[in-house]
Amino acid sequence: MRGVLITNGFLWSTKFDELADMLVRSAKERGVELTKMENTGCLVDTGLTIFPGFRGQPDFVILWDKDVLLAEFLEHMGIPVFNSSTAIATCDDKRKTHMALLANGLPTPRTIFAPMTYDNIGFTDHVFLNRVSDRLGFPFVVKEAFGSFGQQVHLVKDKQELYELFGLNTNGKKVTDSKLTSNQILFQEFIESSKGRDVRLQVVGSDVIAAMYRSSETDFRSNASIGGECRAYEPDDDEVWLAKQAVHAVGADFAGVDLLFGDEGMLVCEVNSNAHFKNLLQATGINTADEIINHIIRSCYRNSFY
Numbered sequence: 001m002r003g004v005l006i007t008n009g010f011l012w013s014t015k016f017d018e019l020a021d022m023l024v025r026s027a028k029e030r031g032v033e034l035t036k037m038e039n040t041g042c043l044v045d046t047g048l049t050i051f052p053g054f055r056g057q058p059d060f061v062i063l064w065d066k067d068v069l070l071a072e073f074l075e076h077m078g079i080p081v082f083n084s085s086t087a088i089a090t091c092d093d094k095r096k097t098h099m100a101l102l103a104n105g106l107p108t109p110r111t112i113f114a115p116m117t118y119d120n121i122g123f124t125d126h127v128f129l130n131r132v133s134d135r136l137g138f139p140f141v142v143k144e145a146f147g148s149f150g151q152q153v154h155l156v157k158d159k160q161e162l163y164e165l166f167g168l169n170t171n172g173k174k175v176t177d178s179k180l181t182s183n184q185i186l187f188q189e190f191i192e193s194s195k196g197r198d199v200r201l202q203v204v205g206s207d208v209i210a211a212m213y214r215s216s217e218t219d220f221r222s223n224a225s226i227g228g229e230c231r232a233y234e235p236d237d238d239e240v241w242l243a244k245q246a247v248h249a250v251g252a253d254f255a256g257v258d259l260l261f262g263d264e265g266m267l268v269c270e271v272n273s274n275a276h277f278k279n280l281l282q283a284t285g286i287n288t289a290d291e292i293i294n295h296i297i298r299s300c301y302r303n304s305f306y
Contacts, residue, residue: 001300002033004051004058008065009040019276019289020064026289030297039065044073060300062292064274066092080303082296083273087252091273094145095186097250104249106242107267109260110136114185122183126172129162132187138162145184148272152181155190155220191267194260195220198269199233201243202280202288204254205295208243210286211235212279230283239266246271253299254292256280 007020020036027034035054042050050073051058060080063071071085083091090096098111112132117123133140142165144152156162163170167178197215201208213233235243243257246268256275260267277288 001031001059001297003027003035003060003062003296004042004054005034005036005062006039006042006065006067006070007036008067009038011065015276015278016064018278022278022287022289023062023064023292026287026293029290030293032293032297034062034293039067039070042070044070050074050077060296062296063088066274068092080300082292082299083252083254087250087255088273090250091252091255091271092146093184094143094147094270095184097271098186100249100251101246101268101271104245106245106249107262107265109141109191109262109267109269110189112136112187114183114187117183119183122178123166126163126166126168129166130159133159133162136187136189139190141188141190142180143186143188144180144182145186146182154179190220191260191262193263194267196228197261199235199239199259199261199266200275200280201235201239201257201259202254202275202277202286202291203243203247203252203257204288204291205298206244207291208235208240209288209291210280210284211239212283230279232284242266242268253295254288 005020005023007016024034024036041052058079060082061074062082066088068085068089071081071088074081075085090100095113098108101108112135115128139155139157142154142156154165156165160170165179167174167176169175196217196219199211199213201211211233212230214228214230216228239259242259246257247255250271252273256272258269260269281287
């Protein structure tokens with residue numbers, strides 16, 4: 001069995017490279033040839049072979065990136081892609097994630113989407129900010145729809161902080177540049193009972209393979225990338241069910257599900273299609289790369305019989 005692992009040629013760091021190497025190593029241990037390529041070398045070109053230097057067509061592709069159009073193109077070529085273009089797109093946009101969770105009746109924090117505007121216009125009418133704050137009440141969370149590692153996530157405690165985030169004074173007049181890098185935004189109920197703590201459950205296939213408790217004493221966010229601490233966690237049956245349902249809702253083969261501690265039970269906060277798993281390995285000793293490769297092998301063999 002031969003596969004291709006695609007990463008983003010414009011985004012490189014040690015932690016991204018380590019994960020790719022872990023997947024390649026896990027594949028090799030299982031007799032699978034997994035070739036690393038960057039999306040800059042796999043251009044979507046309707047007239048040429050997309051994998052330069054690769055003999056024939058791979059049995060599968062792991063898209064360890066968010067290049068949705070590339071994933072769609074590969075799927076049109078008949079190549080199994082893990083995760084699928086639909087799953088990646090749904091997880092990448094936090095608004096689409098919440099719509100998928102809502103459609104499946106899963107509990108989430110109350111969420112409001114900012115109205116659509118154009119990049120060259122921005123938010124020229126800010127009356128909607130007052131409507132949002134009236135509905136959610138302060139404090140609440142402002143998130144950019146696209147972002148990772150707890151970045152582009154802000155907790156606003158009052159109208160002044162909310163308006164400053166948008167570069168406005170409290171009269172709605174533009175006074176400085178917005179602190180937001182995107183006009184695609186959602187507003188979310190702040191779950192006080194989960195301040196600085198959450199649970200990450202890693203789902204592969206139909207199983208929760210590992211879980212960790214994340215906490216921070218200094219930030220309302222618990223992400224390890226911004227200083228949160230991680231330890232192994234034993235989820236109960238309800239948490240396992242909720243994580244598996246969340247992954248099913250977005251159509252992913254594998255994903256990391258973040259659960260918040262609500263007053264009346266756990267809430268799904270986010271579903272991460274390409275969740276980084278090094279911290280999970282350190283906390284639990286379980287290598288997600290092994291489970292992902294095992295799942296792909298099973299899926300490819302299963303599909304070969306149909």
